[in-house]
Amino acid sequence: QIFSDANQASAAVARELAELIRLKQATGDLAVLGLATGSTPKKVYAELVRMHRQNGLSFSNVVTFNLDEYYWIEPDARQSYHRFMHEHLFSQVDIKPENVHIPDGTLAIENVRAYCHAYESAIAQQGGLDFQLLGIGRNGHIGFNEPGSPLQSRTRLITLDGLTRADASADFNGLVHVPRRAITMGVQTILEARRVVLLAWGEHKAAIVQRAVEGLVTESLPASYLQNHPNATFVVDEACASEL
């Protein structure tokens, strides 16, 4: 789906999310959302906050699971995804704190495996994800499922790709400060969501989006797995669609 710009596209995605939340409210159910960080989804979150303030959109029936977090990182570090989500969404809406799930970047290494297993169980306990929001890395990663991530992968500790760390280095004031690992939901976790929307803006993402949408489905480009999802949409602006 190609929009003239990121504002229009973000507003459309926020409307779809609001509709899902309201539909679930009407039947007394929870809306289970998989959420992403990065610069790309910021406008979607801003639009949801606006709808909360101006249109009375309530998040009281929303449960969220974030895709990923750096490992090791303090939750209040400037670059942490905990902090990002609280700043851009959670602190500004009426979501219940107990309904928010973000992978813990502070675990002792011996506890990571059990923690990841429990994260998967918590998603399953909610009946799976109704909606998964995604961005895309310049190497085709989704969440932090870097090239080489298998189709069957689940929530786990991964080693970050060189390009991913380089792209994050400005945020961390230099490559040496970028964590080497992260906890991410797996490819299979993402593909089990009933609806998947991947956002991408700008010319710098055009080449990877073209390969993800039109190229071979391959583990060397994890976003290409979405070609086989029954209800996945790439939402892009015109600049990002320039190579399609």
Ligand code: GLP
């Ligand atoms: C990080 C996140 C991804 C995100 C990607 C793109 O690697 N883990 O979930 O999609 O960055 O970031 P941006 O949206 O800033 O381009």
